[in-house]
Each structure stands twice: as C-alpha cells, then as structure tokens.
Amino acid sequence: MFLAIKELKHGKLRFLMIGVITVLIAWLVFILSGLGNGLSTLSAATFKNMDANYVTFEDGSRSSMSRSLLSESLVEKLENQTNVSAASAMGATMGTVLNNSKSDDKEKVDIAILGITPGSFLEPNVIDGKPLQAKNSLEVIANDTLKKKGFKIGDILKIEGSLEKMKIVGFVKNETYNHLPAVFTTLDKWRSIQFAAPGSDKGIEKPVNGIMLKGENVDSAKIKQLFKNTETVTKAAAIQGMPGYKEENGTITMMLAFLLAISAFVLGVFFYVLTLQKSNQFGILKAIGASNRFLGRAIVSQVFLLSFISIVVGILLTYGTALILPDEMPFSLDLKLVVLYALLLLVISILSSLVSVRKITKIDPLQAIGRME
Amino acid sequence: MSGIQFKNVSKLYQQGENQVLALDEISLTVEQGEFIAVIGPSGSGKSTFLAIAGALLHPSKGEVILNGKNLNELKPKDLAQLRLEEIGFILQTSNLVPYLNVLEQLLVVKRMAGKLAKADKEYANELLQSLGLAAKLGKLPEQLSGGERQRTAIARAFMNNPSIILADEPTASLDSKRAHEVVQLIANEAKSRNKAAIMVTHDERMLEYCDKVYRMEDGRLKHDDSFSHEKLKAISSKG
Ligand SMILES: Nc1ncnc2c1ncn2[C@@H]1O[C@H](COP(=O)(O)OP(=O)(O)OP(=O)(O)O)[C@@H](O)[C@H]1O
Numbered sequence: 001m002f003l004a005i006k007e008l009k010h011g012k013l014r015f016l017m018i019g020v021i022t023v024l025i026a027w028l029v030f031i032l033s034g035l036g037n038g039l040s041t042l043s044a045a046t047f048k049n050m051d052a053n054y055v056t057f058e059d060g061s062r063s064s065m066s067r068s069l070l071s072e073s074l075v076e077k078l079e080n081q082t083n084v085s086a087a088s089a090m091g092a093t094m095g096t097v098l099n100n101s102k103s104d105d106k107e108k109v110d111i112a113i114l115g116i117t118p119g120s121f122l123e124p125n126v127i128d129g130k131p132l133q134a135k136n137s138l139e140v141i142a143n144d145t146l147k148k149k150g151f152k153i154g155d156i157l158k159i160e161g162s163l164e165k166m167k168i169v170g171f172v173k174n175e176t177y178n179h180l181p182a183v184f185t186t187l188d189k190w191r192s193i194q195f196a197a198p199g200s201d202k203g204i205e206k207p208v209n210g211i212m213l214k215g216e217n218v219d220s221a222k223i224k225q226l227f228k229n230t231e232t233v234t235k236a237a238a239i240q241g242m243p244g245y246k247e248e249n250g251t252i253t254m255m256l257a258f259l260l261a262i263s264a265f266v267l268g269v270f271f272y273v274l275t276l277q278k279s280n281q282f283g284i285l286k287a288i289g290a291s292n293r294f295l296g297r298a299i300v301s302q303v304f305l306l307s308f309i310s311i312v313v314g315i316l317l318t319y320g321t322a323l324i325l326p327d328e329m330p331f332s333l334d335l336k337l338v339v340l341y342a343l344l345l346l347v348i349s350i351l352s353s354l355v356s357v358r359k360i361t362k363i364d365p366l367q368a369i370g371r372m373e
Numbered sequence: 374m375s376g377i378q379f380k381n382v383s384k385l386y387q388q389g390e391n392q393v394l395a396l397d398e399i400s401l402t403v404e405q406g407e408f409i410a411v412i413g414p415s416g417s418g419k420s421t422f423l424a425i426a427g428a429l430l431h432p433s434k435g436e437v438i439l440n441g442k443n444l445n446e447l448k449p450k451d452l453a454q455l456r457l458e459e460i461g462f463i464l465q466t467s468n469l470v471p472y473l474n475v476l477e478q479l480l481v482v483k484r485m486a487g488k489l490a491k492a493d494k495e496y497a498n499e500l501l502q503s504l505g506l507a508a509k510l511g512k513l514p515e516q517l518s519g520g521e522r523q524r525t526a527i528a529r530a531f532m533n534n535p536s537i538i539l540a541d542e543p544t545a546s547l548d549s550k551r552a553h554e555v556v557q558l559i560a561n562e563a564k565s566r567n568k569a570a571i572m573v574t575h576d577e578r579m580l581e582y583c584d585k586v587y588r589m590e591d592g593r594l595k596h597d598d599s600f601s602h603e604k605l606k607a608i609s610s611k612g
C-alpha cells in the first residue's frame with residue numbers, strides 16, 4: 001500500500017488518465033443498467049408490484065397473459081389448494097383512449113386496461129382520490145403518468161373502438177404494464193371491453209387471462225393434475241412471459257456483458273503497459289530483496305484504490321445524470337444493481353491487474369539493473 | 374561459517390551458438406570484517422561474479438556459501454529473503470525508486486521485511502546524517518546530484534544491517550573527493566560492524582582501503598600481490 005500510494009501521488013497525470021477511463025466505463029455500465037432496469041420496470045412494474053408468488057395460466061399459453069384464457073370460477077378452487085393463501089383473477093387489454101371531458105382534446109393516449117377484483121390483493125393503493133368500487137363499474141384508477149398528459153380525477157375516458165367509457169376516480173403510482181400506463185377497472189368492465197365481439201370469449205364462462213396466487217411453495221405440478229387445462233408458474237417466470245420483456249432484457253444484458261468484457265481487456269492492457277514501463281523499478285526492488293508478494297500487493301492495492309475511487313465517482317455521475325434525464329426516459333437505478341455492478345467492476349479490474357502481477361514474477365532483477373553496467 | 378565462500382564457481386553464458394565462459398573455476402573466501410577489491414579489464418567477468426555473490430544469478434557449476442547457507446539449495450522466495458536480510462547491494466548507477474524521497478528509499482527496505490518501527494526511522498536518519506544527506510531527506514532522486522544519489526543507495530544498502538556488502542563500481546559517477554569518502558564509508562562499515570565487503574572497481578586509487586586485491590582476467594580470479602598494503606599507501610599519498 002505504501003508504494004502504491006506514493007506512486008499514485010507521484011504520477012498524478014498518468015493515473016488520472018486511467019482513472020478517467022475507469023470512471024467512464026463505470027458510468028456507462030451504471031447508465032446501461034439503469035436503462036435496463038427502467039425498461040423492465042416499464043414493461044412489468046404492475047406484475048412486479050403485485051403481492052403474488054405464482055400465476056396460473058391456460059395450458060399452452062407459455063406464461064403469457066395475452067395468450068391465456070381461463071374461467072374466473074377457478075379462483076375459488078385454487079384458493080383451496082395447499083399453501084395457497086389467496087387467489088385473484090386478472091385480465092389485461094391494450095387500448096387507446098381520448099379524454100372526453102375536454103372537447104378540444106384530440107390527443108389519443110395508449111393505456112393498459114387491467115381488470116381486477118376491487119379490494120383484492122391485486123389492487124394497488126391510490127396516492128390520490130379513492131379506490132375501486134365493486135358496484136360502480138364506471139369508475140377506474142389510473143397510473144399517475146396520465147396526470148402529466150392532462151388527465152384529472154373526474155375525467156371521462158372514451159375507449160376507441162368501443163362504446164365503453166371510464167371515469168378516473170383515483171391515481172396510483174409506478175403502475176405500468178407492457179410499457180403502458182395501467183388503468184385498473186373491475187373484471188366485468190374489462191370483459192365488456194375485451195369481449196365485445198360475440199364469440200371472442202370462446203364460450204368460457206366469466207373469462208379472465210390469469211389467476212394470481214399468494215403463498216410460498218405452491219405445488220404447481222399438483223395443480224396441473226387437478227386442473228388439466230392450466231399451467232402454474234412463479235411470478236418471475238410470468239414476468240419473463242411479458243411481451244418483449246425477455247428480448248429487451250436480453251439486449252441490455254448482452255450490451256452490459258460486452259461492455260464488462262471489453263473493460264476487463266482495456267483495463268488489463270493499461271495496467272500491463274504501466275507495469276512494463278516500471279519493470280526496471282521492480283527489478284531494482286527485487287535486487288534489493290523485494291519478494292514477488294510484496295510487489296504484487298503493491299500493484300493490486302494500487303489498482304484497487306484507483307478502481308474504487310473511479311467507481312465511486314462513476315456512481316455519483318450516474319445519479320447526477322439520473323437527475324437531468326427527462327421523465328419519459330425509462331431510467332431507474334436499483335441500489336442492489338448498482339452495488340452488484342460496482343463490485344463486479346472492482347473484481348474485473350483487480351483480475352485484469354493479475355496479468356501484470358504475473359509479469360512481475362517473471363522480471364529478472366539482473367536484467368532490470370542493466371547487468372549492472 | 375560466516376562470510377562468503379566461492380567453491381569452484383563457473384558461469385557459462387549461452388548465446389545461441391556461442392558460449393562465453395564468464396567465470397572459470399573461481400574459489401575465494403571473504404571473511405567477516407574483510408574488505409576486498411576485484412579489478413580487471415572490461416568483460417573479464419567482474420559483474421557476473423558479483424551477481425552470483427548477490428544471489429541474483431545461479432552459477433553453472435560450483436557453489437556459493439553465504440553465512441553457512443548454500444545458495445544452490447535455496448528456493449527463489451528464500452533467495453529474495455536472503456537478499457533482503459543479508460546482502461547490501463551498491464550498484465554502479467544508483468538505481469533508486471523514482472517516486473520515493475531519500476528517507477523513503479531506506480524505509481521501503483524495512484517495509485519489505487515487514488513492519489516499520491520507530492527505531493527504523495531513527496536509524497535511517499542517523500545513516501543519512503552520517504552520509505551527509507541530512508538536508509536532503511525529502512528530496513526525490515531527480516532532485517539529487519549523482520553523488521547524492523550514490524550515497525543514498527549506499528545508505529539503503531546499509532539499512533537492513535546486512536552481513537555482506539557488494540559494490541559494483543560504486544565510485545564511477547563521483548569526483549575523486551566523493552569517491553574517497555564513499556569507499557572509506559564502505560571500509561568503515563565493514564570494519565566497525567564486522568561485515569564482509571566486496572568491491573569491483575576500475576579506480577586503482579581506491580585500493581588503499583582494501584585488505585586484499587584480486588585481479589579478474591578472462592573469468593579467472595588471482596590474488597594480486599603487487600598491491601600490498603604499503604604499496605597502496607604509497608600510491609595514494611602520491612595521488
Ligand atoms: N547475459 C549474458 N549473456 C551472454 N553473455 C554475457 C551475459 N552477461 C555477460 N556476458 C559476457 O560475459 C563476460 C563477462 O561479463 P561481465 O559483465 O561480468 O564483465 P565485467 O567484468 O563486469 O565488464 P565491465 O568492466 O565492462 O563491467 C563478457 O564477455 C560478457 O559479454
């Protein structure tokens with residue numbers, strides 16, 4: 001550590017440059033992970049927020065709400081299964097609405113219409129206004145991003161391609177589904193929007209898209225045995241089944257993986273060149289008795305210090321960036337992810353410095369002191 | 374048995390087709406408290422000899438016994454330890470670490486050995502003071518003159534209180550006044566602290582401080598009687 005710090009102080013410019021590169025890499029990694037997290041939140045926040053552990057779909061729907069159709073009557077039967085503490089049905093439809101309360105408003109807004117049972121564990125808490133009422137199927141609660149689009153409590157929404165209307169009575173926060181702001185309504189209302197065309201419900205009595213189950217260690221194989229036309233998966237698997245979710249996450253993860261691999265290489269080369277430049281010094285130190293361990297520790301602690309500071313600066317820059325990013329930008333930093341990537345970067349830079357440590361063990365002190373000429 | 378002992382040491386350099394016999398069956402004993410000089414023409418094998426004595430190079434044949442330890446039998450890790458604890462190397466060019474100041478050049482030796490104690494700092498200060506560097510403690514090598522650098526390197530070689538001192542042309546970059554001082558210092562250290570010291574030099578004026586002079590020629594080492602003690606003194610008083 002002594003050598004490491006002394007040298008850092010002496011070669012400020014050189015180490016500043018490597019530090020800046022590390023900061024930029026860290027910054028990029030955190031921004032990407034923030035974007036990835038933001039995107040996945042946007043596509044499945046409602047699912048993620050739900051206090052459910054499992055989801056039951058129609059058999060063959062491959063964990064996708066949009067491909068699944070079940071009867072609401074299953075809810076009661078599922079609730080009676082072992083380890084299931086509660087069950088509640090849900091339906092989802094994408095729609096386009098106009099604000100009917102403003103006659104001059106021609107701007108259409110895309111939303112996700114989610115049918116749930118009022119008062120069930122699927123209903124999110126309102127931050128403004130009042131919750132859903134079972135008896136009043138006109139009333140809906142909407143995600144607060146609609147507020148920014150000019151919607152207020154009491155506004156009437158007209159659904160395109162349907163005769164149905166909805167009235168906003170409350171707002172909820174962070175509820176997006178399939179990248180769209182979620183609007184929660186009753187299951188009955190949802191059915192009248194979704195299955196307006198005769199026969200579109202395939203003759204299923206009280207159809208829903210899926211049934212959310214609460215409870216640990218639910219035996220999905222047994223449920224499958226009892227109810228042949230169903231499949232039950234964990235919530236995580238259901239989130240993977242959201243349209244585009246896997247693909248988006250895959251893209252971001254790929255980019256991150258490449259970025260990390262490239263940064264390992266870039267940093268490794270930097271440290272290596274730096275070590276080569278200093279091989280003479282290391283030779284001197286070896287000639288007067290420095291062990292490989294002593295020199296190796298000097299390098300690793302130097303890289304550790306440099307990376308640690310750079311990563312911290314990178315994190316600060318990222319949070320600074322988050323402040324100035326526009327609201328529509330799906331950017332959300334998860335502290336857990338930030339810590340994870342920070343540790344990963346630290347490990348990568350230390351691993352990449354090991355190449356240099358290996359080099360040191362090979363330095364011949366005799367050569368370094370110029371064969372004493 | 375303390376001191377350093379060479380037993381039929383040969384060194385063969387292999388360079389492609391060519392083979393250079395740099396050392397040819399060298400046998401020599403340097404006792405504690407003895408200061409010897411090795412002189413000889415360029416390319417005769419003096420540096421090779423010193424590198425082998427300093428455990429930086431393995432002999433092709435023969436063995437070196439340093440304070441009773443056979444260097445051939447030690448592992449690289451133990452050799453590093455031995456260099457640290459028992460050998461003080463003074464090189465022709467001072468070879469200081471560029472980013473450490475004069476005091477730190479000495480302290481780093483202690484850090485290599487483990488913890489730095491307060492007594493070590495005092496000892497380093499004393500050493501530097503006795504070498505006339507008290508005013509330069511905080512200076513980096515680039516801010517020092519050649520002689521100051523050389524003296525720093527000497528202080529560093531003494532820092533771990535080694536039992537063997539090896540010096541390869543320590544006076545090459547010094548004027549004759551400084552050169553005398555430096556060699557005197559090595560001689561003093563060898564005498565007062567009972568160390569074995571070997572100095573390679575081209576400068577015959579420096580031989581007056583040495584107990585014995587050996588001449589290296591084509592890899593062979595011979596005791597040189599022409600530099601008897603009285604004769605040495607005579608030369609120096611003339612020069
Ligand atoms: N690594 C090496 N590979 C091949 N030959 C070498 C090597 N090192 C030294 N030699 C040869 O061994 C011989 C002795 O070299 P050495 O450096 O010991 O001489 P020296 O007496 O120190 O010379 P100088 O007074 O010029 O420093 C020379 O002929 C040299 O060319």
Ligand SMILES: [Mg+2]
Pocket residue numbers: 372373419420421
């Ligand atoms: Mg030489």
